[in-house]
Amino acid sequence: MSHQIITELEKRHTVKHYDASKHISAADLAIIYEAMRLSPSSINSQPWKFIVIESDEAKQRFHDTFANKFQFNQKHAKAASHTILFAHKTHYARADYENVINVDIQTGRTKPENKDQSFGAFAFVDMNTDEQGNNAAWTKSQTYIALGNTMNVLARLGIDSTPMEGVDHELISELFPELEGYQCDVALAMGYNDADQDYNAALPKSRLAIKDIVTAL
Amino acid sequence: MSHQIITELEKRHTVKHYDASKHISAADLAIIYEAMRLSPSSINSQPWKFIVIESDEAKQRFHDTFANKFQFNQKHAKAASHTILFAHKTHYARADYENVINVDIQTGRTKPENKDQSFGAFAFVDMNTDEQGNNAAWTKSQTYIALGNTMNVLARLGIDSTPMEGVDHELISELFPELEGYQCDVALAMGYNDADQDYNAALPKSRLAIKDIVTAL
Numbered sequence: 348m349s350h351q352i353i354t355e356l357e358k359r360h361t362v363k364h365y366d367a368s369k370h371i372s373a374a375d376l377a378i379i380y381e382a383m384r385l386s387p388s389s390i391n392s393q394p395w396k397f398i399v400i401e402s403d404e405a406k407q408r409f410h411d412t413f414a415n416k417f418q419f420n421q422k423h424a425k426a427a428s429h430t431i432l433f434a435h436k437t438h439y440a441r442a443d444y445e446n447v448i449n450v451d452i453q454t455g456r457t458k459p460e461n462k463d464q465s466f467g468a469f470a471f472v473d474m475n476t477d478e479q480g481n482n483a484a485w486t487k488s489q490t491y492i493a494l495g496n497t498m499n500v501l502a503r504l505g506i507d508s509t510p511m512e513g514v515d516h517e518l519i520s521e522l523f524p525e526l527e528g529y530q531c532d533v534a535l536a537m538g539y540n541d542a543d544q545d546y547n548a549a550l551p552k553s554r555l556a557i558k559d560i561v562t563a564l
Numbered sequence: 565m566s567h568q569i570i571t572e573l574e575k576r577h578t579v580k581h582y583d584a585s586k587h588i589s590a591a592d593l594a595i596i597y598e599a600m601r602l603s604p605s606s607i608n609s610q611p612w613k614f615i616v617i618e619s620d621e622a623k624q625r626f627h628d629t630f631a632n633k634f635q636f637n638q639k640h641a642k643a644a645s646h647t648i649l650f651a652h653k654t655h656y657a658r659a660d661y662e663n664v665i666n667v668d669i670q671t672g673r674t675k676p677e678n679k680d681q682s683f684g685a686f687a688f689v690d691m692n693t694d695e696q697g698n699n700a701a702w703t704k705s706q707t708y709i710a711l712g713n714t715m716n717v718l719a720r721l722g723i724d725s726t727p728m729e730g731v732d733h734e735l736i737s738e739l740f741p742e743l744e745g746y747q748c749d750v751a752l753a754m755g756y757n758d759a760d761q762d763y764n765a766a767l768p769k770s771r772l773a774i775k776d777i778v779t780a781l
Contacts, residue, residue: 350595352717356602378567380778384771385573387715389729393771397778405781446772454768471729484701491705495712498604500569512606512688525779551671554601554610555663561597561614562742564622 359502362509362540363547365426369539375504376429379537382500383431386493390468391447394439394486395493396529398432400424408522409534417513420536427509428538432519433494434529435486439476444469483530494533501537507545509536576719579726579757580764582643586756592721593646596754599717600648603710607685608664611656611703612710613746615649617641625739626751634730637753644726645755649736650711651746652703656693661686700747711750718754724762726753 371379383397400409406425409432413421424430436443448465451457457465475485494510501508511534519531540548588596600614617626623642626649630638641647653660665682668674674682692702711727718725728751736748757765 348594348598352595352720353598353602356599356713359604361604377565378569380774381565381570382573384774384777385570385769386712387576387578387727389727391770393777395777399778399780401780408781446776447770450772451770454770456767456770484704487701488705488708491708492712492715495603495709495714496573496716497712498709499713499716503569510604510606523781525781550673552602553608553664553668553671553673555667557597557601559663560601560610560612561616563616563618564625564740564742 355502356499357552359498359508360547360550360552362423362507362536362538362545364541364544365423365428365507365536365538366541367426370428371506371537375506378504379497379500379506383493383497386496388489388492389485390444390471392439392444392472392486392489393447394436394443395490396434396436396526397493398434398523398525398531400430400432406430409519412515412518412522414515415518416515417511420509420511420513423509423511423536426538427536430534430536431497432523432526432531432534433490434526434531435483435490436528437483437486437530438480438528439472439482439486440480441466441469444472487530487532491533494535497535506537507540510534511536572719573716574769576715576725577764577767577769579640579724579753579755579762581758581761582640582645582724582753582755583758584643587645588723588754592723595721596714596717596723600710600714603713605706605709606702607661607688609656609661609689609703609706610664611653611660612707613651613653613743614710615651615740615742615748617647617649623647629732629735629739631732632735633732634728637726637728637730640726640728640753643755644753647751647753648714649740649743649748649751650707651743651748652700652707653745654700654703654747655697655745656689656699656703657697658683658686661689704747704749708750711752714752723754724757727751728753
């Protein structure tokens with residue numbers, strides 16, 4: 348199939364080795380952040396926080412989170428241009444949704460007098476919340492929508508990336524107090540690969556056949 | 565910000581009313597399916613099944629799954645051009661991953677003699693599997709990557725959509741035996757909106773501010 352969308356998605360792959368000398372431009376970063384911001388989520392809840400590892404100090408801190416586990420991903424911490432920690436709120440509450448509704452009111456999407464009524468959608472949160480107020484499974488799913496959206500955008504911008512579930516969420520929480528209330532189960536390293544050492548770039552794309560995953564009824 | 569990616573994502577919205585006379589072309593459907601197929605997932609597990617509601621018979625069946633719950637989404641079942649049921653495998657097992665590895669071997673990505681070694685990545689599944697073999701939370705997250713990827717692609721193709729967590733997964737499993745072993749917690753209606761009645765198209769886009777969700781360190 349010949350279409351620009353498919354060409355880009357076929358080219359994208361999980362980078363195994365970055366060229367540490369290459370950096371994502373400020374213009375591209377702005378597009379990436381804005382695209383992340385525009386990601387859809389259930390009831391527009393946006394139960395996420397995106398921590399961007401950019402400075403040498405932050406890269407060192409992220410590097411240190413691989414002390415106990417997943418050392419095979421550690422080298423990306425310093426070699427990738429940027430890494431985004433995709434974190435989900437573990438106890439998304441009415442106060443969080445109120446922030447969303449307040450923006451709706453600011454933009455003119457919702458009339459101030461309809462504020463109470465707007466909380467009706469919060470029933471979707473209640474359905475996914477346990478007795479301790481934990482709804483991390485639901486907020487995590489929403490955050491993976493943003494991840495899928497972001498990886499598509501990177502492919503389109505010609506920026507390489509490495510999605511990593513191989514991250515230590517406990518050590519990340521410890522070393523990144525900025526994440527209080529949020530949990531990071533997945534991170535996305537981004538930058539430009541070292542073509543000579545990124546063996547995965549040359550390997551053929553491999554996916555299950557359409558007939559095995561898509562059934563039209 | 566002026567960039568084609570952002571323009572498209574700003575325009576996309578959750579459709580509240582479809583024009584039932586308009587249908588997605590076969591050429592666009594082929595791109596959508598192929599883009600879904602190319603979605604990334606942890607260890608390339610692809611623990612998903614995409615059931616496409618296309619025929620009148622399937623639309624009636626999907627319509628009937630709203631008998632008990634979420635009636636506000638029922639009208640999309642027949643009015644949308646197509647709806648995709650995004651389903652995740654609840655008990656993803658070694659045999660499923662063997663299918664992936666077999667494709668890797670067919671494509672030349674993996675040498676036949678390295679087949680056993682390829683199962684090393686399955687440790688990520690084990691980490692996310694309970695004693696009953698259930699790993700639905702993990703496979704569901706992967707499926708939301710595909711959802712995020714697909715919504716981005718639809719925005720780019722100028723096709724409208726409605727993501728719906730308001731679906732009755734129990735009744736879907738009952739009326740769609742094709743989903744055996746998989747669970748559908750989210751569906752994506754697709755088509756073209758009825759501009760006069762889709763009130764959401766005209767409302768301003770509303771998202772939290774960049775400063776409230778992105779922190780660069």
